[in-house]
Amino acid sequence: MTAATSKSLTLEEFLQLPETKPASEFLAGKIIQKPGSKGRHSCLQYEVCNVINQATKNQKIAYAFPELRCTFANRSIVPDIAVFRWQNIPFLSDGQVPDRFSFPPNWVIEILSPEQKPNQVIGNILYCIENGSELGWLIDPDDQSVLVFWRDARRAVASRHRAPSLRQENDVLAVLAEIKLELTADQLFSYIKMGN
Template sequence: MTASSTQILTIEDFLKLPYIEESPAWEYVDGIAIQKPVTKTRHSILKKRLLTEIDSHSKTYTALPELRCTFAGRSVVPDIAVIAWDRIQLNEVGEPEDAFVEAPDWSIEILSPDQKVNRVIDNLLHCINYIA
């Protein structure tokens, strides 16, 4: 079961909330904060296998679990975000910036029994619509 905050928020206010990075992560869609469901064993094993498989077949892209992607008025946390290495912004000392503010090249969601399929598809379509 996912929790949601029915109070309408701006994305700036959402990103300041102290609990949004707690597990499970919170997402921001249409002014509402929605918590993702807790992952179960099969979900975690599948995610681990997909991450390993993707990373072992590409030097150009990396697969990142539970990366917050904030862009175009939403803040989503796909189960796996696949991103080209050259799209990851680096700071002045060459380390990756913490905030990823673009659509991932590829978003993977592993549908959990207690997730609403329409919400998951909506997030995936949002990502597809904003790929650079």
Template structure:
């Protein structure tokens, strides 16, 4: 028996950006379109709460903003991290000072939450790509073993769990959040 694999023709980044948005979002990586999985419950809770906590700490002082599911196009790719954090001075704005609709720069901090059907290595490759393009911090949150893998330029990844404090961006030290506290958000008892 012969199996036939359908070959998806490569398209350009510009062609990809002209396509209608999909739900869940699709990303453009190395000439291919990859659709993100639909987020399950744990993913959704962590994404919503973490974005809110980051914004509660940094938005009043206009230091940074956490964007959920924001398309960021840079380095020949178009990715949609679960949470993209931009320091205030790097948030793309229009000439009128309003938030731009297109973000054509790398985030300062990317946060990905691993879903059960996702490949950890595929998500790690996305975080490493962002780090290589100028992102200063990446978190890979794994709800299954309640750990967070931390990525920073020129450092080996490290894993935080339990009472260990999760490092924010170096310029945003006001956030004091442990892995245990973050994963406690999943308990609805």
């Protein structure tokens, strides 16, 4: 995340502002603009959406949306990838995907950019988990690791997440239970090795 504005706004006021490129998020009363996408980030975002959608779309299990604004619990965020179970997508009466999603994704995926503060990105993932997301990934292209976060419904509301797990190399990455996808960290990072 790069720029933050100092003027305090309400969520409703923020949502009336025109969209920015790159996207801006509303966090704790502040507007924070995400950094622009670069090569590795764009490649990972496209390929991860594609591999998830290949495993889920035809069977209507889930769908991975890139850069989808999700507004809930006094925040408005734009995860790099927001995965929603099919039954949780609020389709319009004609079957179209709506423009507005007013709840957290079932699975939130962020790809760390060098300009971003890791704890701020982790904070967004944890906020999603605390507000209903079941799974979160923080993909770090620099050290080729994925930090995986889970929701634990058995815990108290104040702490709904289990300890994160660092996945590297041949470690299989966790996905939503009904998704038939086995992907290792090495396989994920092979997507950015296009010149080989």
